[in-house]
Amino acid sequence: MSYENEIVSAVEAILPSVVSIVITKHIDPANPTLPFDGVIGAGASSTAEGDANIRLGGGSGFLISNDGLVLTNKHVIMDPDMDYTVFDQNGDRSDVRVLARDPIHDVAILKITPPKNFRAVPLGTSRDLRLGQTVIAIGNALGEFQSSVSTGVVSGLSRLITAVSDMSGHQERLRGLIQTDAAINPGNSGGPLINLKGEIIGINAAVVFGAQNIGFAIPIDKAVRDIEDIQKYGRIRRPLIGIRYMIINKAIAEHFKLAVDYGALVVREPIPGDYAVIPGSAADIAGIREGDIVLSCNGQIINEKKSLEDHLERSRPGDKISLIVLRGKEKHTATLELKEWK
Numbered sequence: 001m002s003y004e005n006e007i008v009s010a011v012e013a014i015l016p017s018v019v020s021i022v023i024t025k026h027i028d029p030a031n032p033t034l035p036f037d038g039v040i041g042a043g044a045s046s047t048a049e050g051d052a053n054i055r056l057g058g059g060s061g062f063l064i065s066n067d068g069l070v071l072t073n074k075h076v077i078m079d080p081d082m083d084y085t086v087f088d089q090n091g092d093r094s095d096v097r098v099l100a101r102d103p104i105h106d107v108a109i110l111k112i113t114p115p116k117n118f119r120a121v122p123l124g125t126s127r128d129l130r131l132g133q134t135v136i137a138i139g140n141a142l143g144e145f146q147s148s149v150s151t152g153v154v155s156g157l158s159r160l161i162t163a164v165s166d167m168s169g170h171q172e173r174l175r176g177l178i179q180t181d182a183a184i185n186p187g188n189s190g191g192p193l194i195n196l197k198g199e200i201i202g203i204n205a206a207v208v209f210g211a212q213n214i215g216f217a218i219p220i221d222k223a224v225r226d227i228e229d230i231q232k233y234g235r236i237r238r239p240l241i242g243i244r245y246m247i248i249n250k251a252i253a254e255h256f257k258l259a260v261d262y263g264a265l266v267v268r269e270p271i272p273g274d275y276a277v278i279p280g281s282a283a284d285i286a287g288i289r290e291g292d293i294v295l296s297c298n299g300q301i302i303n304e305k306k307s308l309e310d311h312l313e314r315s316r317p318g319d320k321i322s323l324i325v326l327r328g329k330e331k332h333t334a335t336l337e338l339k340e341w342k
Contacts, residue, residue: 013198022086022087073107073205122199131153135195137191239338244274247302247304259329294323299322
């Protein structure tokens, strides 16, 4: 099969399962407060009562099961005060129920009424990706151009970025991302990144504004566990240690005059009422305090390349972990039983 035919076949296999997500806000004419300026336009529509549903944007997703589970980005459906509607490839509409938002990764799972003539997409793996490997991005580009297809290669692996997560400008750090030069535009978020076999290897997530051909996707392996949790428990189960921390590097060690240049410094954010160690959490019960430095988790060093969060990737609520903690000049071992993130 020629290279071109491989791309066409992969797209044709996946496309029936790709959906568009439309984001709207119900506006009361008596109190027409909008989340930001300039949203009224072609997307606005009025109900019979004179109220308005203002279209604020769009995203993408894809069906992963025959009972209508849809995988997308958490930031696409972040705001609980917004309304979300899904349209399939035939333009048929389905109401949406948000089943779960992953508290760690930019992943969310929805439930819709399955459209006709679709098949759940085959999930691949992102573990064996190689630089230069051909990938295909599919999605609702700019929230306007449904079923947009772009091709490129894997440009980088295990990338760390800070991304805007909602309309209010809040940010979150995303780790372990796939970098690609396949065109990913606003509205592509939540759509599939696939290989030439037509397997999902990532979830399109972010672009770098002002750059050319730099996009990022969440590795599909990070979502597989969420899917399994939803199917087994009806919710995403994530372990919680209960600390806020800053990863230490040489610059931070010099600035704060720390004894080590690696590890996780337990420190609160400069927000009134914030805690460095959450009361009643596993860390609190184990005696971890603000100012402690967590040097390792289960014998593995904590640093910029592998944070404490990364070490917990395979852990589940109820698991026990061992931390080496530096307090002043003294090291001690803390054993924690992880609780579930609520």
